[in-house]
Amino acid sequence: MEYHKTRDILHVMRILGHRSINNTLIYTHLVDFRDDEYVSKVATSPEEACKLVEAGFEFVFEVSGAHIFRKRK
Secondary structure (H helix, E strand, O other): OHHHHHOOHHHHHHHHOOOOHHHHHHHHOOOOHHHOOEEEEEEOOHHHHHHHHHOOOEEEEEEOOEEEEEEEO
């Protein structure tokens, strides 16, 4: 699940405590990336942005002064 979320194989390797990347790669073939569906939210103030981050949303980008966040379904 961590690899699906971050797509960072080295991060997952450290979390699992593997010494070799080959051991970690054994698990990553089980990840199915086809279900990348997100819920998107817009924050126009720092307070709204803080609430979204606390709710598990991640910052994606800023456009016209609005901050766009997303969270996997």
